Amino acid sequence: MGWLRSLFSPLKKLWLRFNSANKKSRGIYILYEDVKSCPYEDVHVLWSILVESHAPALPPIK
Template sequence: MGWLRSLLSPVKKLWLRLHTTPKKRRGIYILYEDVKSCPCEDVHVLWSILVESHPPPLPWKQ
């Protein structure tokens, strides 16, 4: 029965990935809309520095 489980495991992962709702982005990127709507130029400069100093988020894994 181990061979059957090893055969169905990738199919199950694919099924779950296609049929689950993706999680919202976390971290500093949830503030993006607030920063974008702010009229202060200093906030935009600080945001660009902050974004450049952080690596891009990793793709979501199960």
């Protein structure tokens, strides 16, 4: 039975890693959909500030 556990252990670790990353992006998407459907302009402004502050910086053009 130990050989069976050793066979599935790496697959289980890979599944858990993939599943947790997937939940994180799904949560951001749900939040984005909630912000889009919100009628208040303040929420949209705060969302745009949040997105702009976390945007990856582009390398300078030479």
